[in-house]
Amino acid sequence: MKNFKPVQDENKKVKHVRFLGLCKSCGLCISKCPAKALRFSDDKVGYYGLPAIEIDIDKCTACGMCERSCPEQAISVIDKRQAQPAKSKIKKSVKKKK
Numbered sequence: 001m002k003n004f005k006p007v008q009d010e011n012k013k014v015k016h017v018r019f020l021g022l023c024k025s026c027g028l029c030i031s032k033c034p035a036k037a038l039r040f041s042d043d044k045v046g047y048y049g050l051p052a053i054e055i056d057i058d059k060c061t062a063c064g065m066c067e068r069s070c071p072e073q074a075i076s077v078i079d080k081r082q083a084q085p086a087k088s089k090i091k092k093s094v095k096k097k098k
């Protein structure tokens, strides 16, 4: 069995990870993406020999719709903007307790 490593793209706002070993290229994520950020690759293939999914990361709004709609759990979306305030809140509460 060929070992497909996850493929990821990211910018300041979002990290988008695709697990090519799980993706069956059904296209559901493409059709559900409200930002039209996803597409089939012209040259990369997944485990099943079908086109891999690619992303235009700067179009992605980190809504998570692709992750929720994928029947194979082949996508992970991390909204970095939500992660940062949560960390800063923890730091503030630690400072207050001192």
Ligand code: SF4
Residues within 6 Å of the ligand: 022, 023, 024, 025, 026, 027, 028, 029, 030, 053, 069, 070, 071, 072, 073, 074, 075
């Ligand atoms: S919905 Fe999941 S399995 Fe279908 S193409 Fe997208 S990533 Fe692949």
Ligand code: SF4
Residues within 6 Å of the ligand: 032, 033, 034, 035, 036, 037, 038, 055, 059, 060, 061, 062, 063, 064, 065, 066, 067, 077
């Ligand atoms: S997180 Fe939302 S905007 Fe980004 S690729 Fe997935 S469905 Fe599209």
